[in-house]
Amino acid sequence: MKRSLMARLWPNATALVLFVVFTFPVYWMFATSLKPTGDIIADTPVFLPTDITFDHFKKALDADHFWTLVGNSLTVTVLAVVFSLVIGLLASFALARMRFKGRRGFLLTFMIAQMAPWEVMVIAIYMIVRDADLLNSLIPLTAFYMIMVLPFTILTLRGYVAAVPKELEESAMVDGCTRRQAFVKVIFPLLAPGLMATSLFGFITAWNEFPLVLILNKDAEKQTLPLWLSSFETTFGDDWGATMAAASLFAIPILVLFVYLQRKAVSGLTSGAVKG
Amino acid sequence: MSVQTDRTDTGTAAAPGVRKTDVPPPDGTGIRKGKNEGRGKDPAGRRSGASAPYVLLLPALLATVILLGWPLIKNGMLSFQNLNPRQLILHLTEWRGIDNYTDVLSSADFWKVVQRTVVFTAVNVVLTMVFGTLVGLLLARLGKRMRLVLLLGVVLAWAMPVIAATTVYQWLFAQRFGVVNWLLAKAGWTSMADYNWFGTQLSTFSVITLLIVWQSIPFVAINLYAATTTIPKELYEAASIDGAGTWKSFTSVTFPFIRPFLWATTFLEVIWIFKAFPQIFAMNKGGPDRLTETLPIYAFVEGPGNQHYGMGAAISFLTILILLALTAYYLRTVLKQEEDEL
Numbered sequence: 001m002k003r004s005l006m007a008r009l010w011p012n013a014t015a016l017v018l019f020v021v022f023t024f025p026v027y028w029m030f031a032t033s034l035k036p037t038g039d040i041i042a043d044t045p046v047f048l049p050t051d052i053t054f055d056h057f058k059k060a061l062d063a064d065h066f067w068t069l070v071g072n073s074l075t076v077t078v079l080a081v082v083f084s085l086v087i088g089l090l091a092s093f094a095l096a097r098m099r100f101k102g103r104r105g106f107l108l109t110f111m112i113a114q115m116a117p118w119e120v121m122v123i124a125i126y127m128i129v130r131d132a133d134l135l136n137s138l139i140p141l142t143a144f145y146m147i148m149v150l151p152f153t154i155l156t157l158r159g160y161v162a163a164v165p166k167e168l169e170e171s172a173m174v175d176g177c178t179r180r181q182a183f184v185k186v187i188f189p190l191l192a193p194g195l196m197a198t199s200l201f202g203f204i205t206a207w208n209e210f211p212l213v214l215i216l217n218k219d220a221e222k223q224t225l226p227l228w229l230s231s232f233e234t235t236f237g238d239d240w241g242a243t244m245a246a247a248s249l250f251a252i253p254i255l256v257l258f259v260y261l262q263r264k265a266v267s268g269l270t271s272g273a274v275k276g
Numbered sequence: 277m278s279v280q281t282d283r284t285d286t287g288t289a290a291a292p293g294v295r296k297t298d299v300p301p302p303d304g305t306g307i308r309k310g311k312n313e314g315r316g317k318d319p320a321g322r323r324s325g326a327s328a329p330y331v332l333l334l335p336a337l338l339a340t341v342i343l344l345g346w347p348l349i350k351n352g353m354l355s356f357q358n359l360n361p362r363q364l365i366l367h368l369t370e371w372r373g374i375d376n377y378t379d380v381l382s383s384a385d386f387w388k389v390v391q392r393t394v395v396f397t398a399v400n401v402v403l404t405m406v407f408g409t410l411v412g413l414l415l416a417r418l419g420k421r422m423r424l425v426l427l428l429g430v431v432l433a434w435a436m437p438v439i440a441a442t443t444v445y446q447w448l449f450a451q452r453f454g455v456v457n458w459l460l461a462k463a464g465w466t467s468m469a470d471y472n473w474f475g476t477q478l479s480t481f482s483v484i485t486l487l488i489v490w491q492s493i494p495f496v497a498i499n500l501y502a503a504t505t506t507i508p509k510e511l512y513e514a515a516s517i518d519g520a521g522t523w524k525s526f527t528s529v530t531f532p533f534i535r536p537f538l539w540a541t542t543f544l545e546v547i548w549i550f551k552a553f554p555q556i557f558a559m560n561k562g563g564p565d566r567l568t569e570t571l572p573i574y575a576f577v578e579g580p581g582n583q584h585y586g587m588g589a590a591i592s593f594l595t596i597l598i599l600l601a602l603t604a605y606y607l608r609t610v611l612k613q614e615e616d617e618l
Contacts, residue, residue, distance in 0.1 A: 012418065012422050014414060015426045016425075018414070018426060018430075019425055020429075022430055022432065023428075025433070025448060029444045029447075041453050044458070045458055087335045087339060088336065098328065100326070100330070106333060106337070109337075110340070113340050115599070117572075117595065117596055119551045120571070120596055121348065122576065123354065127354060146339070147339055147340065151340075154336060210558065211553045211572075226437075226438075226439040229443060230554075233446065240447050240450065246443075248440075250440050251436060251437050254437050259431070
């Protein structure tokens with residue numbers, strides 16, 4: 001049965017329209033950030049910027065505390081992800097490879113914890129952190145971002161650990177490795193793609209986190225980039241060029257990581273020994 | 277015929293998010309199942325002692341109890357306290373019994389916010405699920421190249437950091453020089469040329485809804501598309517031999533396959549959208565006139581904003597209870613679907 005021309009055309013046409021709808025805001029962010037101000041405040045929007053300028057980026061980069069906040073965001077995010085990977089790997093190994101009493105309970109706990117409504121717990125966290133005299137510090141942020149991503153890390157890594165054939169580990173132990181050596185030398189390298197995929201989620205969560213830092217760190221030097229970005233437009237008085245440049249600077253690391261790590265994680269899992 | 281050829285290459289073109297739920301990979305329980313189960317402890321397990329799993333789980337458990345459990349308990353305790361600026365500064369603990377709750381539950385504002393939150397969640401979830409499903413089905417239907425193009429667009433929207441996206445939407449809908457107003461005016465709706473989107477409740481919610489739906493569709497679409505790739509092609513062949521048209525084969529083959537997935541995803545979206553915070557807060561701070569405050573924002577504004585921490589904690593606690601009920605129901609459905617998951 002040959003379908004009519006219309007029947008073959010409409011899915012593609014719809015897909016093109018949808019592509020434009022989905023990408024336009026992202027495109028508009030970059031386009032605005034690269035246009036001279038004259039083109040931004042034009043009565044007819046300039047859809048294809050021909051005049052490229054980096055002035056807006058310079059303005060955003062020169063904004064007060066920008067580099068301090070980049071440092072803060074990176075510190076908090078990387079530490080949270082690394083800690084959750086280490087703690088999560090230990091837990092996931094137990095959950096994937098060992099049989100013990102209460103295993104089901106642990107799994108359920110982490111599943112519920114994964115859904116924890118952090119957005120509505122900020123008041124209690126604020127009081128705890130204040131009583132510990134740790135407001136305007138990066139330590140509580142790191143700790144709470146770590147716990148925000150930990151349940152997901154455990155549950156996902158558990159899947160990856162389980163996917164490594166038991167036989168690989170056993171044969172390493174037959175060859176004289178201890179269980180720990182077998183883990184470090186055999187399982188760990190095979191887990192690399194899983195660790196990367198998992199850290200992607202953690203990175204995105206911690207990098208984007210907004211409500212907690214909003215309430216905990218009022219000191220301009222101790223904030224993170226989401227706060228900086230959300231107040232940028234007000235601070236710079238409707239300078240949309242600079243605001244979009246700031247948004248681009250904030251979004252680029254995530255967009256790059258997303259595209260890069262997603263592919264890596266997929267190809268890592270589908271190739272080699274894991275396929276068994 | 278062409279429907280089937282379209283489907284054969286899905287494996288290679290599956291691309292990004294597919295892994296996320298693409299049924300087994302991460303949870304390759306199947307690989308291991310039966311090998312060890314029922315065989316009792318394997319020699320290695322015995323060597324490392326019966327306490328090994330608990331030792332390995334200890335750090336995770338401690339972290340969860342201290343960083344998640346303690347704030348939850350603290351939240352409960354705060355909700356029974358009188359905690360205004362005076363008590364806050366002097367570090368006083370004044371118990372107030374259930375007065376915070378009676379105050380909250382008897383205030384008309386609270387019920388208005390609850391109603392608003394429910395409507396907001398319902399509208400967003402319905403839009404997300406309907407359009408997400410349609411995009412997902414379209415992805416399954418497209419040829420290889422167009423599918424990749426659409427996937428790229430969808431993944432881009434997905435990966436966009438929330439606050440960056442919110443800022444971009446503020447700019448798209450800006451009163452002056454915003455591209456949306458220009459487009460509407462150009463399309464003949466000239467009164468929109470200078471429209472202030474953040475001036476009324478409905479228009480502010482429209483922008484927020486558009487933002488949330490735009491960012492939520494990718495998750496639904498990509499996962500739904502991944503789910504359709506697991507449908508055996510023979511079923512479609514059988515259906516077409518039996519004389520089923522496109523619609524019939526959708527209702528009798530595709531839909532039964534994706535129904536459990538749709539149900540689970542709907543619940544996830546309900547939970548996520550119910551507690552949406554940054555989009556609403558960063559868009560217009562719950563304004564104009566506090567008219568776009570949903571429960572999480574309301575708790576935030578009443579608590580830290582207006583310095584009524586006890587009240588804020590009571591509102592938070594009620595919100596947490598609602599979310600907990602939703603989560604419990606969600607987990608029950610999911611776990612029932614995948615009996616061997618645990």
